[in-house]
Amino acid sequence: MQREPEIKRKTALSYKTEKKTVLRGYNLSELAEEGYSFCDALFVLFQDRLPTTNEEKMLKYEMGVFLEHSMSPSAVAAIGVSAGRPNLPCAVAASITTFGGVHGPGAAHGYMLNKYIERARREGKSLDEMAKILVDEYLDAKKPVMGMGQPQHIDSDPRAEPIHVKQEELALDGVYLEFQRAVEKHFHARRKKEGRSYVGVNVVGSGNTALSEIGFSPNAAWCLGSVCRGFSCAAHALYNMKKGRAWGASRNEPMVQMIDLSMIKYIGPEDRTVPKQAQRQAYARKQKEEGEYEKWVI
Amino acid sequence: MGDLGDKKGIGNLDSPKMPYDYSRREYGTVARDTKRAPFQWVSEVAYKNVHRIVARGYDTTELMEEGYGVVDVLFVDYQARIPLVEEEQMLNYVMIMALEDGLSMPAAMSRMVAQSKTFLTQACGASILAFGHAYGAYSAFGNRLERYLKMAEEQQLSLDEAAERLVRENRSDEALGVSSLMLEDPAAKRMIARAEKLGVAGRSIAFTKKIVQAAQRLFDEPVDLDMLGATGASMLDLGFSPEAAWAIMAVTRSFAAGAHYIEEVERGECRRLGQTLTPKAYYDGPEDRPVPPLKDRDNHARAAVCKTPEAWKKRFEKMQSVYGSGFRIVEEIADPSKKSGIKTVGKL
Numbered sequence: 001m002q003r004e005p006e007i008k009r010k011t012a013l014s015y016k017t018e019k020k021t022v023l024r025g026y027n028l029s030e031l032a033e034e035g036y037s038f039c040d041a042l043f044v045l046f047q048d049r050l051p052t053t054n055e056e057k058m059l060k061y062e063m064g065v066f067l068e069h070s071m072s073p074s075a076v077a078a079i080g081v082s083a084g085r086p087n088l089p090c091a092v093a094a095s096i097t098t099f100g101g102v103h104g105p106g107a108a109h110g111y112m113l114n115k116y117i118e119r120a121r122r123e124g125k126s127l128d129e130m131a132k133i134l135v136d137e138y139l140d141a142k143k144p145v146m147g148m149g150q151p152q153h154i155d156s157d158p159r160a161e162p163i164h165v166k167q168e169e170l171a172l173d174g175v176y177l178e179f180q181r182a183v184e185k186h187f188h189a190r191r192k193k194e195g196r197s198y199v200g201v202n203v204v205g206s207g208n209t210a211l212s213e214i215g216f217s218p219n220a221a222w223c224l225g226s227v228c229r230g231f232s233c234a235a236h237a238l239y240n241m242k243k244g245r246a247w248g249a250s251r252n253e254p255m256v257q258m259i260d261l262s263m264i265k266y267i268g269p270e271d272r273t274v275p276k277q278a279q280r281q282a283y284a285r286k287q288k289e290e291g292e293y294e295k296w297v298i
Numbered sequence: 299m300g301d302l303g304d305k306k307g308i309g310n311l312d313s314p315k316m317p318y319d320y321s322r323r324e325y326g327t328v329a330r331d332t333k334r335a336p337f338q339w340v341s342e343v344a345y346k347n348v349h350r351i352v353a354r355g356y357d358t359t360e361l362m363e364e365g366y367g368v369v370d371v372l373f374v375d376y377q378a379r380i381p382l383v384e385e386e387q388m389l390n391y392v393m394i395m396a397l398e399d400g401l402s403m404p405a406a407m408s409r410m411v412a413q414s415k416t417f418l419t420q421a422c423g424a425s426i427l428a429f430g431h432a433y434g435a436y437s438a439f440g441n442r443l444e445r446y447l448k449m450a451e452e453q454q455l456s457l458d459e460a461a462e463r464l465v466r467e468n469r470s471d472e473a474l475g476v477s478s479l480m481l482e483d484p485a486a487k488r489m490i491a492r493a494e495k496l497g498v499a500g501r502s503i504a505f506t507k508k509i510v511q512a513a514q515r516l517f518d519e520p521v522d523l524d525m526l527g528a529t530g531a532s533m534l535d536l537g538f539s540p541e542a543a544w545a546i547m548a549v550t551r552s553f554a555a556g557a558h559y560i561e562e563v564e565r566g567e568c569r570r571l572g573q574t575l576t577p578k579a580y581y582d583g584p585e586d587r588p589v590p591p592l593k594d595r596d597n598h599a600r601a602a603v604c605k606t607p608e609a610w611k612k613r614f615e616k617m618q619s620v621y622g623s624g625f626r627i628v629e630e631i632a633d634p635s636k637k638s639g640i641k642t643v644g645k646l
Contacts, residue, residue, distance in 0.1 A: 001478065006406035010565070013557055016400035018482045023398045029485045031394055033492070038369060038393040038550075045397065045557050060367035067371045068353040070346040071339045079339070088437065088541055089429045089548050096552065097423035107418065155348050158359050166362075219418050223556030226419045227549060228368065230426070232353075234545030235343050235375040241541075243640060244340070255335040255643055261328035263337060271325040274308060 013045070024048045039063065046220040054170040055214045059224070061166050062207045065159045066225050068232040072152075073098040078233035082241050083248040083258070088234065091241075095233030099226035106225045109146040109208045110218025117179055127175065131182030135190055145187055147180070147205025156200030163206040172213055180209040269296060340643050343375055354378040369393065376542045384496040385536055391492055392532050395485060395525070396547045398554040403428040408555035412562040413569040425555030429548040435473035436547055439530040440502075440540025442468065443475075447505055461508035465516050475506060475527025476513040481520055486528035493532050502534035583621075 003018075014023045021028045024044050031041060036050070039059040043051040051059070069075070078095035082088075101108065112134070120130035138145045150157045167177055184201050191199060204225075211221035248258035256262060275283040287293060305321035306312055312321070330336075344353040351358045354374050361371065366380070369389050373381040381389070399405070404425035411421040431438040442464065450460035468474055480486045490507070493499040510523045533543035590598045604610035617625040 005401035006403055007401060007409060009401055009409065009562075011401065011558075011561060013554070013561060014398045014400050016402075020483055021395075021399065021485065028395055028398065029488050032391040033488065035387075036394065037367075037390045038397070039367070041394045041397050042553060045554055046560075060369075061362045063368035064366060064371050065358055065362045067368055068344050068358055068375055069351055070341065070344040070353075076339075087430065088545055089426045092545055092548060093423035093426040095423075096426065096549075097417075097419050099419040100417060152346065153348055158350050158357075162359050162363060217560070219560050220556065222418055223422060223553060223559075227422050227552045227556060230422075230549040230552060231372055231546060232344065232375050234549060235542070236341065238376075238539075238541050238545065239341065239343050243342070245640065253334075254641060255340070256331050256337045258337060260331065260337065262331045264327050266327050273305065276307075 012048075042224065043215075046217070046223075047215050049215075051214065054172055058167060058170055058172055058210055058214050062163060062210050063224060063228045065163065066203060066207055067228050069229065072229075073103045074226075074229050074233050075236045078237040079240050079244075080248075080258075082237040082244075083246060085241065085246050088237060088241065091237035092230050092234045095237070096226050096230045099222070099229070104204060104222075104225050104229070105146060106204055106208045106211070106222035107218040109204050110212055110221050112146050113176055113179060113209070113212055114218065117175055120179075127179045128182045128185075131179055132186040134183055135186040139187075139190060145183065147208065148184070148187055148201055149199040150202040153200075153202070157202045157206075159203040160201045160206040163203070163210055164201070167206075167210045167213065172210070174213050176209045176213040180205060269293075340640055342378075372546060373537075376539070376546070377537050379537075381536075382498075384498050388493055388496050388498045388532065389536055391489065392529055392536075393546075393550045395489060396529060396550045399551065403433050404548075404551050404555050405558040408558045409562040409566070412559040413566060415568045418556055418559050421559035422552045422556050425552050425558075426548045429544060429551075432472035434544070434547055434551070435526060436530050436533065436544040437540045438471075438473035439475050439526055440534055440543055442471075442473065443502055443505060443509075443531070443534065444540065447501065457505055457508045458512070461505060461512040462516070464509055465512040469513070469516065473526065474509070474513070475524060475530055476510050476521050477524045478519060478521050479524045480522055486523045486525050489525075489528040489532055490523065493535060498532075498535055500535035502531040506531035 012024070014021065016022070023031070023041070026044055028041075031044070037056060037060065039056050040050060042059065043049060043055070074095040077098045078091040081091040081094040099105075116130050116134045117127065119125075119133075120127055123130075125133070135145060150160075164177065164181070167173055180201075184205070188198065191197070207225065208218075208221050211224060212218070216224065245253050245257060249260050250257055251260070308321075310316070342354075344351065346352065353361075353371065355378075356374055358371065361374070367386075369386050370381060372389065373379055373385065407428050408421040408425040411424045428434065429436075446460050446464045449455065449463075450457065455463070465474070465476070490499065490503055493503055506523065506527050510521075510527070513521050529547060530540075530543060533546070534540070538546065602613065604613055614625060617623050
């Protein structure tokens with residue numbers, strides 16, 4: 001049996017022999033036998049260290065509260081993929097890949113925090129001063145301030161403030177929480193001054209702040225959040241695969257299905273005749289010259 | 299545009315062989331169905347509103363505030379229950395063991411995707427696609443275990459008899475859970491010992507141990523319990539379905555795939571289109587040959603159409619020597635939808 005690695009790489013993460021698997025120097029079996037948690041192992045994986053008790057509690061809380069979010073882009077993707085009844089991992093993979101610039105943009109938020117904290121240090125400004133600069137720069141440029149607002153939880157994300165409070169309770173408040181709190185303060189003040197409605201912190205704003213505070217890099221934090229969501233999306237896909245109707249269009253279900261024909265609303269070009277091949281060049285030239293098609297180009 | 303005059307005379311659409319008059323088919327979208335309830339996302343797993351996220355009836359923020367954690371929520375989502383402390387401890391153990399596996403397929407796939415300068419999430423998603431019915435085959439392993447346990451009950455076989463039958467009938471399958479992979483690594487057996495110590499071992503672990511014994515009697519070479527067998531049996535005894543185990547283990551590994559992505563980006567370099575060469579030494583296809591002139595195409599080309607089953611069979615067998623054509627692969631792709639559907643939801 002061929003047991004060579006799939007690719008040849010120098011790696012600082014782990015090695016595996018016929019006798020053991022070792023993660024950052026720790027034998028995985030020994031880590032588990034000693035009673036460390038899965039969250040502890042994630043610190044070893046990403047940070048090459050065991051966490052303090054409170055850091056482990058914070059990660060356990062943050063991932064636990066982030067894991068399930070009912071119908072979000074990630075769950076919808078998993079359910080959509082499952083409609084064709086591929087292997088379950090395809091649906092799970094799809095769910096994780098929905099995490100981009102808008103859905104759970106943890107890395108982007110982390111990079112934003114790092115950039116402005118570094119600026120505060122370099123420019124000799126307090127975190128509070130720099131938070132105001134951040135808010136003003138983003139809002140002046142009409143860019144959304146990452147970590148603020150949630151399209152469904154419009155009256156404050158149920159996970160967000162409790163994460164901040166938990167972080168404080170666990171005495172894990174450092175530069176990140178101080179800066180994030182200041183961002184929120186200036187964000188709220190500016191919106192109030194402009195007569196705009198209240199927009200609360202979201203789970204990326206608070207959760208990612210906590211993850212940054214307990215030492216995770218922006219990408220590592222993003223991985224923790226987006227992959228963790230994969231657990232629940234798999235459950236949603238599995239529920240639909242086991243109990244839902246494949247394809248999502250059956251007319252025999254009492255409820256109109258996800259992609260029932262009646263769910264399609266078309267707003268494109270009017271119905272039109274396919275030109276004969278003999279007319280094609282003239283037709284195509286005219287179409288191109290008139291340019292009406294350009295408004296449909298995507 | 300928008301002209302819909304004479305619709306006759308388009309290709310074969312007027313052919314008398316057509317069972318309908320294509321030109322008379324309507325344009326336009328389908329009206330909303332008011333005789334059935336409108337579409338909604340139906341879920342037994344979770345819902346949310348503006349103020350709460352609720353999984354299987356439990357507010358997830360309240361769960362965390364009460365001291366539960368991420369591993370507990372897996373029991374909530376997949377099994378609609380709070381786990382025993384020992385069950386939570388066991389799942390932590392299993393997930394630690396499943397987290398990292400060196401430069402095996404999920405890590406390799408993550409790293410390859412990383413080389414194309416992608417988002418981290420693309421690489422993590424790709425790693426999950428490594429989990430099939432050979433690598434990380436928790437679905438295949440678990441479903442087979444349950445099938446033979448059911449058979450044992452129905453046919454009144456002892457666990458030993460059922461285990462021996464399972465091994466005889468599946469001895470070359472990658473998802474047996476018994477192999478030569480862990481002869482020197484005690485990790486798999488330690489996992490089973492931990493499940494027994496915590497009091498969470500049940501009939502799946504008991505049956506798996508019988509399978510190991512049967513395999514050791516029937517195989518010529520030394521074999522023992524491997525990580526697939528230990529993990530799969532432990533997950534079943536924790537109450538997870540084979541598919542749930544498959545998903546949870548794949549996602550667990552994906553965390554490490556994220557670390558592999560990060561390291562690949564930190565240490566590596568991107569790959570460009572056309573950069574990777576494939577040495578001729580790797581190639582065992584047809585010898586290099588001239589491309590025939592297009593005008594002579596029909597002198598060179600041979601149609602694949604077979605007029606008789608015998609001719610079809612002959613071609614089928616011939617094509618089996620053409621690697622990459624797919625004729626060597628015979629598999630069944632099941633449609634599990636026949637009995638599915640939610641008939642109780644959505645009635646007006």
